[in-house]
Amino acid sequence: MTWKQVFTSSVGKKLVMGLTGISLVLFLIVHAGINACIFADLVDPEENGAMFNKAAHFMGSTVLIRIMEIGLFAGIILHIYQGYLLTLENKQKRAVGYAVTYKDGSKWYSRSMGLLGTLILLFLILHLYHFWVSARFTHQGLDPVTYNGIEMHNMFALMKVTFSEWWIIAVYSAGCISLAYHLAHGFQSAFRTLGVYNNRYTLMLTSIGYAYSIIIALVFILMPVSFKMGWIG
Amino acid sequence: MEHYHMNLNLKVWRQKNTNTKGDFKTYQVKNISSEMSFLEMFDVLNEQLITEGEEPVAFDHDCREGICGMCSMYINGKPHGPWQANTTCQLHMRAFKDGDTIVVEPWRANAFPVIKDLTVDRSSFDRIIQAGGYISVNTGNAVDGNALPINKDNADNSFAAAMCIGCGACVAACKNSSAMLFLSAKVSHLALLPQGEPERKSRVMNMVAQMDKEGFGACTNTGACEATCPKEISLTNIARLNSEYLGASLSADK
Numbered sequence: 001m002t003w004k005q006v007f008t009s010s011v012g013k014k015l016v017m018g019l020t021g022i023s024l025v026l027f028l029i030v031h032a033g034i035n036a037c038i039f040a041d042l043v044d045p046e047e048n049g050a051m052f053n054k055a056a057h058f059m060g061s062t063v064l065i066r067i068m069e070i071g072l073f074a075g076i077i078l079h080i081y082q083g084y085l086l087t088l089e090n091k092q093k094r095a096v097g098y099a100v101t102y103k104d105g106s107k108w109y110s111r112s113m114g115l116l117g118t119l120i121l122l123f124l125i126l127h128l129y130h131f132w133v134s135a136r137f138t139h140q141g142l143d144p145v146t147y148n149g150i151e152m153h154n155m156f157a158l159m160k161v162t163f164s165e166w167w168i169i170a171v172y173s174a175g176c177i178s179l180a181y182h183l184a185h186g187f188q189s190a191f192r193t194l195g196v197y198n199n200r201y202t203l204m205l206t207s208i209g210y211a212y213s214i215i216i217a218l219v220f221i222l223m224p225v226s227f228k229m230g231w232i233g
Numbered sequence: 234m235e236h237y238h239m240n241l242n243l244k245v246w247r248q249k250n251t252n253t254k255g256d257f258k259t260y261q262v263k264n265i266s267s268e269m270s271f272l273e274m275f276d277v278l279n280e281q282l283i284t285e286g287e288e289p290v291a292f293d294h295d296c297r298e299g300i301c302g303m304c305s306m307y308i309n310g311k312p313h314g315p316w317q318a319n320t321t322c323q324l325h326m327r328a329f330k331d332g333d334t335i336v337v338e339p340w341r342a343n344a345f346p347v348i349k350d351l352t353v354d355r356s357s358f359d360r361i362i363q364a365g366g367y368i369s370v371n372t373g374n375a376v377d378g379n380a381l382p383i384n385k386d387n388a389d390n391s392f393a394a395a396m397c398i399g400c401g402a403c404v405a406a407c408k409n410s411s412a413m414l415f416l417s418a419k420v421s422h423l424a425l426l427p428q429g430e431p432e433r434k435s436r437v438m439n440m441v442a443q444m445d446k447e448g449f450g451a452c453t454n455t456g457a458c459e460a461t462c463p464k465e466i467s468l469t470n471i472a473r474l475n476s477e478y479l480g481a482s483l484s485a486d487k
Contacts, residue, residue: 001438006482010411010451011441011475086451090409093343093450099244099257100310100336102406105460111408113453189454195476197469 013086018193020079021186025212027072032219034059038156041232049156049233053145057152060135080121087114109181110189116182123175130162131155156233163227172224180217184210237267239331243278245290246338251346251354257336267327271314272297272304274326291350299323299463302398305405306351307338312402312461320400320463340401342410344448357447358399358415364443365436366419368428387425394422396464403458403466409450414458416444417474418466424477434481441478 006012037052059065109116134140135153141161145154163169187209188202196202226232240263248255262278269277272294279289295303304321308314314324329335337351345353397418404412420437423429429436452471459468 001482001485002487003482005442009441009478010413010445010449011478012482014451014453014475015479086453090411090450090453093410093448094341095343096341098307098310098338098341100338102310102312102457102461104311105406105457106408106455110453110455111457185454192454192468192472193452193475195472195479197472197476199469202469202472 013082014193016078016082017086018190020075020082021190022194023072023075024079025183025187025190027075028216032216035223036219038159038223038232039226049154049159050147052156053152053154054147056135056155057150060153076124080117083114083117107185110185113182113185116178119178120175120182123171123178126171127175130168131158134158159223160227160233163224166228169224169228173221176217176220179220180213183213183216187212234327235267237331238264239267239326239329239333241265241274241329241332242334244334244336245278245351247290247350248339248347250349255347255350265326267325269326270297270322271306271308271324271326271328272322291348291352293352294322297322300398302400305340305353305355305400305402307340307405309336312340312405313400313463318463318465320398323463340405342401342404342449344410344412345401345404353401355399355401357449358401358412360447361412361416361440361443362399362419365432365439366423367432368423369431370428381427383426391422391425394418394425394466394470397422397462397466398464400463402461402463404449406457406461407450407452408455408457409453411452411458412444412447412449413452413471413474414462414466414468416440417470420474420477421470424473433477434484437474437477437481438485441474 007016034055035052037055038049040047040051041049103111134142135155135158139153141158142153142155143157144151145157146152163172188206191205192202196205240261243260243262244257245260246255247258260278260282262274262281265274265277272292275290275292282289293303293305295301297304299320299322302320304313306313306321308321308324313319313321315328316324339345339347339351340353340355344357345355348354395418397415399415401412401415403414404410407414420440423436424433454468454471456468459466
């Protein structure tokens with residue numbers, strides 16, 4: 001059995017989805033953690049995003065992290081490509097559909113991973129355009145700010161400007177809710193796909209998965225809302 | 234329990250053969266006893282159709298006591314009908330009430346082509362079993378049953394997996410037409426026992442390859458299969474299969 005045969009089998013394709021999914025789960029923890037630095041403003045209003053700007057500067061200027069960023073994008077692209085491939089292939093396995101579909105045995109979000117993934121992708125495109133493209137390439141809307149003699153981008157100010165419009169906050173919230181449902185199924189499913197079958201772990205992973213999905217979505221939704229409501233910035 | 238009689242509207246899938254397009258036909262059956270099994274109600278319908286000079290409805294059945302896995306109707310949007318942990322033959326008419334309309338469809342999956350009406354070809358399951366669902370046993374005198382010590386938990390889990398009757402409800406219920414619950418039950422019940430050890434790695438590899446070849450979909454762990462399985466085969470078996478597959482791939486020689 002060659003590696004190619006392994007990873008092109010139905011179980012192997014799911015392994016790719018699980019592995020890339022778990023790497024994205026880990027990425028989200030780092031992303032949420034670094035962005036949560038904006039909440040330093042709640043304790044010290046004079047802070048004005050200094051902790052967040054420094055953290056963002058560290059992420060953008062460290063070579064090792066930039067190399068990991070390439071891996072992250074490769075993981076996202078593979079997850080999207082394989083996800084769509086599996087969704088299409090699975091759909092084709094039933095040429096004639098049922099008159100009455102079976103819905104009681106499974107959660108709606110576990111059956112809608114393709115749709116939820118598409119909503120997340122649409123959100124991701126807007127999100128990358130707002131921040132990643134601006135920080136890495138165009139520097140549009142980015143003012144310089146200096147801490148301890150080092151000049152860096154004022155990402156905090158860019159967030160404040162971006163999150164001044166309600167429609168953007170609504171789109172970000174919808175994106176995060178889609179993410180929460182995607183993770184509610186994806187988190188525990190990824191571990192099952194990787195072969196975790198002991199009840200001791202599957203029950204624990206399902207609970208952790210639900211908690212993780214809700215916390216991650218809430219933390220991310222709180223960011224634009226906090227700017228708009230004037231709690232920070 | 235109250236005994237009663239009912240009149241029903243049946244919307245049944247009729248299809249001449251694999252190559253023709255089928256459609257639904259509506260029939261009325263009268264005076265059906267709540268004590269009848271679902272298949273007995275179909276026997277009444279077929280008697281009625283024969284009397285009227287119509288072709289009877291073809292459907293699979295054999296033991297009619299819930300153990301052979303032959304019956305295969307998709308009733309009102311659920312394989313084997315509304316009851317939990319139940320086969321179509323053990324579904325009784327007390328599950329319905331007078332005036333109900335019941336929609337009956339065959340298992341739908343490309344890997345289970347319709348032969349006629351509600352009868353589908355499930356020989357793809359047989360070929361998956363042939364690809365690795367066996368153990369090697371030396372001929373000669375029977376070995377003492379207690380010669381091989383087996384962990385009690387493994388014996389219980391293996392037995393629970395071996396309960397699979399191969400009816401195909403898991404495929405019918407799955408939105409991906411995946412046969413993973415069936416396959417995982419077959420792999421698990423042998424992988425958990427010492428007798429299954431010699432072919433352990435080749436078994437899972439060959440059976441997954443055959444499943445893919447037969448045109449079943451990939452598993453997305455929605456749990457619909459487990460919820461509808463008449464033998465309550467656990468989704469845990471699918472995770473165990475994944476573990477077996479990963480282990481066999483990582484430790485493969487070439």
